[in-house]
Amino acid sequence: MWRGAARTLRRVWRAPGRPCSSGRGDTTSAPRSVSNCWSCGCQGAPAGGDPLFCPSCRALQPPSPEPDFFRLMDCGQSFTVDIPNLKRRYQQLQRLVHPDNFSQKSQTERDYSEQHSTLVNEAYKTLLTPMSRGLYLLKLKGMEISEGTDTNVDLEFLGKMMEVNEKLSAARSEVETEEIQAFVRDEEKGLIEDLGHAFKQGDLQKAKELLKKMKYILNLDEKVKQKKTLS
Known part of the structure; x- marks a missing residue:
């Protein structure tokens, strides 16, 4: 055998x-x-x-x-x-x-x-998964991102994340939560596409910045899931 x-x-x-x-x-x-x-x-x-x-x-x-x-x-x-x-x-x-x-x-x-x-x-x-795959690719190239979310992200994006978090906290209906989840999934899809382009072009710094944003999006997506479970 x-x-x-x-x-x-x-x-x-x-x-x-x-x-x-x-x-x-x-x-x-x-x-x-x-x-x-x-x-x-x-x-x-x-x-x-x-x-x-x-x-x-x-x-x-x-x-x-x-x-x-x-x-x-x-x-x-x-x-x-x-x-x-x-x-x-x-x-x-x-x-x-x-x-x-x-x-x-x-x-x-x-x-x-x-x-x-x-x-x-x-x-x-x-x-x-795109997140772990992207982090591993960066690691192979000698670049790493610290654990947890990173405050070194552009202010416009951080402001948007704070606004969505507030909307999620205030959401009282399933429809509101579904709308927020759709927004989060759309943002995630866009980041994945941008990451594909960045890695293909060899722009590792751009890929690193996009992965930092992805951490926020995935964290927000997890909060949405928890909200839906409790509702």
């Missing part, structure tokens, strides 16, 4: 298949480090990458210490991601590295399976 699984995983990891990205972002092509297999000592076993099984003894190898989520999920390094393909890739990988498949294997392989499964989950969740 594991010979077949290993062959399948080699095809999954090496062949680009259907790209996760629907745009033409830069693909990650950093060379994979190579080391001996921890189990049989076979030379040429990947140090946590491609394929995940040793080509000789089929032992599961350790995950990469510095994984690239886009490469792991078979995506181009782009803000624009094909979500259905991302979901298929996630399911495909989890079927191969899920801990249940390694219950009768060595403790080392069980540990590696847990690590791989956790890594795949983290990669999927990170690339699934």
Whole structure:
């Protein structure tokens, strides 16, 4: 069974298949480090990458210490991601590295399976939503945004957010709340489109400013959901 699984995983990891990205972002092509297999000592076993099984003894190898989520999920390094393909890739990988498949294997392989499964989950969740995907892209480029909302946002936008917050607090009917939610969703859609353009043009500073605004919008959207739940 594991010979077949290993062959399948080699095809999954090496062949680009259907790209996760629907745009033409830069693909990650950093060379994979190579080391001996921890189990049989076979030379040429990947140090946590491609394929995940040793080509000789089929032992599961350790995950990469510095994984690239886009490469792991078979995506181009782009803000624009094909979500259905991302979901298929996630399911495909989890079927191969899920801990249940390694219950009768060595403790080392069980540990590696847990690590791989956790890594795949983290990669999927990170690339699934525009906010986390954008933050991750910035991080890969050496830029980060502090936790929480940032007051270093243009005053016009902050004023608009304060006004909408006040309207939400004063809303007494479902119709009023629905109108506010529609406004918030429209703002979010516009920010996502602008982020796509900013990343495509390589304007990381613009992308950073847009992601700061996105934090406010998502926070407001959460407040709307809570309001609707309580009403």
